[in-house]
Amino acid sequence: MTTTDIEQDLTRQQDTFREGLEANDWLLPTLGDGVTGLGPQAEDVVQGIASAARGIAARLSPEAGTRRLRFPPVNGTRLLERTDYVASFPQLLGTIAAFEGDNKAHRQLLATYEEQGDWSAQLTPAGHALVPAVCHPLYAYLEGSRVDGTVFELVGECYRHEPSPDPMRFVTFRMFEAVRIGTPAEAAEHREKWLAAGTGLLTNLGLEVQADTANDPFFGRAGKLLSAGQREAQLKFEILTEVYPGHPTAIASANLHEDHFGEAFDLRTADGAVAHSACFGFGLERVALALAAKHGFDVAAWPASVRQELGLS
């Protein structure tokens, strides 16, 4: 097949999968490009995966313990600066604009709307932004504190501005993350243990997966160098599965941040050294959809072992 043939074939597979997901109430259309709701079965499976992940977190809990925290999908715009997100991934971020005008400004806004113009261009920055990764609010929360190798367990919603016809790519999606902040050895150990345990869970769920080095989509020309460096240093691993034969999709990732966040948020270990961090994350909707691709749209008919692993029977 030529490159064009391969691309057309992939697009056809994506369209067929999306149509199946929508026809079987797994995905619910919204008015937002690339934004989708979930039907009852998909949501049950998402909750089941999160629950199985909590089981791993309990099993792997280190001596310093595991803490379950929860951050909302919105944070300060300043978080995007502090994590370097605006420098590294501007193409994916989303900030929030609000209306702070009076009656007269509101009449203008409504006039623009009546003329079918883009009234949202008349709004002003609210100081809030969408959270692009579930662990970012954590570092800001811990700013300036001593860390001891505790694992933080987080489930939250991410926004990334990359609307796509591929149903596996969500603009807004949930991640389960297990984050450890401590010594370089603790961070490295965390990444390794979770990469193995995460691969194990996905395999038990009947998925054919493989882990591979990867890179984040750093922006622009300078970003190409950062991507190559990240890949060479093996800082990022993804767990991939072939929802579309021949085209692997990442459904989980394991990242070593070295001292990136420790430096940015002044996180230090007991000896005063800058802390290292590592995180492991499941893309909850992606894992759920990969399971639907593998086992079909009727969860009641899934293998008993899979249902049991998800706490569904």
Add this chain to the structure above:
Amino acid sequence: MTTTDIEQDLTRQQDTFREGLEANDWLLPTLGDGVTGLGPQAEDVVQGIASAARGIAARLSPEAGTRRLRFPPVNGTRLLERTDYVASFPQLLGTIAAFEGDNKAHRQLLATYEEQGDWSAQLTPAGHALVPAVCHPLYAYLEGSRVDGTVFELVGECYRHEPSPDPMRFVTFRMFEAVRIGTPAEAAEHREKWLAAGTGLLTNLGLEVQADTANDPFFGRAGKLLSAGQREAQLKFEILTEVYPGHPTAIASANLHEDHFGEAFDLRTADGAVAHSACFGFGLERVALALAAKHGFDVAAWPASVRQELGLS
């Protein structure tokens, strides 16, 4: 006390409560004004309330059944137009801005950021907006369909741009909603049954509550008339509790929309008439905080009956 004395006293009570919530890991500061994370106990209580609410939904399920759907915190900006939100509550909405420039535009963005300017003002509307009420995405999803009195059970995240030092007022918060769309009688029956059951649950949780007619915060001068009309027609009820003695706060609400959403989204009953709708919602974080105010910050020490109602023992 004079009005100023009363206001100062309320501010003091809010500050004391917020300090207690933060000192006891119930609320976690973020970089966003009015945005807060939740610690382990608060999150357990939130999940417990949602679970108790699902229990009510199962008990009250009508003949047409109950469907559990899930919509993300983001939707199309167009949803704010279609629900009349931009006309009625512009002061509360949030739309999303994204970066769609090239390398050069990114350098400009970063230069603004280096100079500590507001780089987010250089972004462009993304076509996405935050969802202000959990039931709004549902009407858009059902657009143009026949409805039969099914109840829809939703848990989701809302954004309302009203940062406040009062810890009971969240910029971003979760709601459990039970929504019924059908005949005027079905909608009215739903509102009545849930108002009683919701009041019952909150009372069983040890809260002193009372239901009262209320109005939404319609914007501007014209909004005053709409508010008065809504109150007079008894379309909105709130369940209130006094976290701050003498100052009731709403922790749940029950709304009759008449044909507002049925008309806007062409929802019709079997006989072709425009459907009516009603929703009941618990503000999950607000109920959790009201429970902390009542029973203290140590959930393990709460009355056994309360823990049992929340599935915590």
